[in-house]
Amino acid sequence: MASHLQYLSLALYAASFVCYLRFLYVSNPWAGRSGTLLLAAGILVQYFALLQRSHGAHSVPYDDLYGSMSLFAWLLGVTYLGLELFHRQRTVGAFVTLLLVVWIAALDLLAPNQVLEAPLARGALFDLHITLNTWAYAAFALAFVLSLVYLVQDRVLRSRHPSATFWRFPALDVLDRMSRSSVWVGLATLGVGVLIALIWERGLVGAFSWLDPKVIVTVAILAVYIAYLRLSRSPGWRGARAAMVCALNFVIVLFSYTVVNLYLTRFHHF
Template identity: 50%
Template sequence: MLKNRVGSGEQDSCPFGAAGEPGAQVQRMNHLFPILTALAYLLSFVLYVRFLGTGKKLTGRLGTLVLGLGLVSHYFALLERSRGLHTVPYHDLYGSMSLFGWLLALTYLGLELYHRQRSVGAFVMPFILVFFLAAHLAPADRLSPPAAHGATFAFHVTLSILAYAGFALSFVLSLIFLGEERLLRSHKLGNMVWRLPPLELLERMSKSSVLVGLVSIAIGTALGFVWVDRLSEYSFYDPKYVVTLLVLLLYAAYLRLAGTAAWRGARASRLCVFNFLIVVLSFTVVNLYLSQSHRYF
């Protein structure tokens, strides 16, 4: 009997050891992609700063290339984590912040290629880096993940976070606009100021990012209503919906007013900065304390 027990114990220990090696490999892979992503984003930031200081086109192109590599690595980091947890990458604070950083980088890269302007990369990359690193420093989520699932819900959340990314990018561009305009008015000009985009181009880039945010949040909100209509346990009377509609109206007003002579320029940029403060309020206070069905999106 004892021999059989010992023998069975030895047999039981073997599968555990064999299974441990693949598990360790998975753990190493889960750490590999975040490290590669952080390094790529950091190197891209350095290259963009170097490009802003020297104006060398090769340096700017390398910054764009490394940013693209960081996006690919970041995508696989999100994918590996989703597979490991058997859930979507935005069910907790870490995933939501990490996905926001990825979509922010993706939106900026698209905007850079569309407008053919790399000078603002040095100002955008710190925000991408902060959100990516903050995602790894975020406390563990002790709340149970949402019971919602399905393609409609997935598109609803992804488009909502994409909208936040578009609005965040317009916020950064508006700050650059206000800072550059102030330097031009005070005649405090330097070599770096002349390498920044013209004010008109900054305004067009801000409008483009706001347009991305408006389209995304409009479609995402519509999908959210469709999803809520299918489930009886969620209510249409959620403070998040009210704030979301307010954000839609504020950014629609920005696009309308930014095209008028009275609001074009600094006044429109200030309005864009104010609008993003409402977005931050929606993403933090409303999600965490007022809404019952929205936590991190």
């Protein structure tokens, strides 16, 4: 169930989207700065919304669809904001904030009145495992968006008929670096998340569920993104082909987040 804070964060993301869009269209630096500030405000407010929710559940909100998707959106915003500040590049903001707005608005349609039930107490390590893995998915989602923008930009450059907004889009090199950074964040958080799960489960039952479909798919995700990082610096692959690989890799992430979670795994329903 959405709180007032969640609605406020949605409004801030929407306002941020408008500012980023204006920045993309007229390149007004104040519009860009406002977009960043509103996004940061939205992230802050959504943090308190998540905190409110976690107080009710006594854990990170991952057990229900609403909480899990909300956490995903928040981590996507955090990752993008970090990359924007690191790469000093705002022109992708419009795409990312649009994704955030659509995502959070969809939450209210898909799980509008979900009543939160207290989940099993699994401890802080487990919460950290889930948070880090969700963060990895968010980072891969961001890399997906950046790769799509790369492919569009590359196509426009090759067509030799640039459109009006083309001149505002980030350079291919910048998109490539941002996408790689995002994948690095995803791999690091996923790797540490899996490691923590290993420690947690070993401490609990003395073994690790290697054959669980979620674990197998997670290993596959790690493998395909490591391959992407390698390919994106290899002759014959760097550039648009690597961006295509990165975009396609996200299909596996979506598969893991939906089909595997809902139908295949025994216990990874987060």
